């Protein structure tokens with residue numbers, strides 16, 4: 001090296017493991033569905049992974065099937081992300097995760113992480129034991145994204161596409177390209193380790209995220225928020241039951257209800273009456289659309305507020321965080 005020349009600093013990416021199919025093993029290599037999750041540790045997932053100019057380290061936060069995700073794992077994961085992101089030398093964090101609730105975790109992290117550094121969640125649709133597993137390429141792409149200068153916020157990488165945390169949704173039960181960003185389209189694509197960016201990164205809202213993070217750190221029991229679906233033949237019974245439970249002073253009584261509404265936020269008349277009674281009884285009620293594409297387009301005044309473009313599961317997280325904030 002010539003005197004005075006400085007070597008570019010290596011990017012440091014921390015990979016946090018939480019489980020999922022990516023960490024699963026089946027008895028036969030041809031079996032892509034009959035596997036057990038949580039068999040492969042995160043260190044094994046990054047073993048032999050070489051990304052030029054990137055230093056990798058790993059930590060196992062959990063090793064579960066993401067269908068069983070719970071508040072304890074969410075809290076631990078958010079806190080470990082925050083811990084690593086606060087280190088000057090850490091460029092970004094990658095989270096390996098099951099596909100089933102990936103969009104929920106991505107949205108939660110976006111809402112609570114007070115940082116503009118990248119956090120990239122990734123996954124696999126085939127277990128590690130598959131003839132041709134998709135996990136290794138997804139992890140490689142996620143690490144490449146987390147090490148790319150200028151990338152910020154929480155995103156999801158799967159099958160070469162980069163999805164934003166607010167838009168991403170699992171839309172396929174089996175295909176490797178199982179996620180969609182709906183109308184918004186992906187944030188970009190990873191091609192041979194390089195980002196082809198399609199949209200700009202969302203601005204970080206550090207103050208709001210820090211308050212939400214403090215709340216999830218100190219809240220013993222997260223507020224109970226249920227999702228009910230509006231459909232043909234909907235009735236009042238379920239919501240009325242939740243209201244009665246609350247009136248009898250039950251521990252962990254419901255504090256919020258998200259209604260997975262039809263179309264542009266419409267709700268079956270019988271269910272709507274029950275939801276209005278719930279709202280009058282002090283339960284926070286929010287409408288979110290069941291549709292995979294589009295958002296609730298504001299129109300005539302509705303007595304029940306809507307969640308805009310958020311899906312019911314994300315509207316539920318937003319409502320829980322709002323209830324914690326008080």
Ligand code: ASP
Nearest residue numbers: 020021065066098099100
């Ligand atoms: N049930 C698995 C999980 O979400 C599915 C997957 O990872 O693809 O953990």
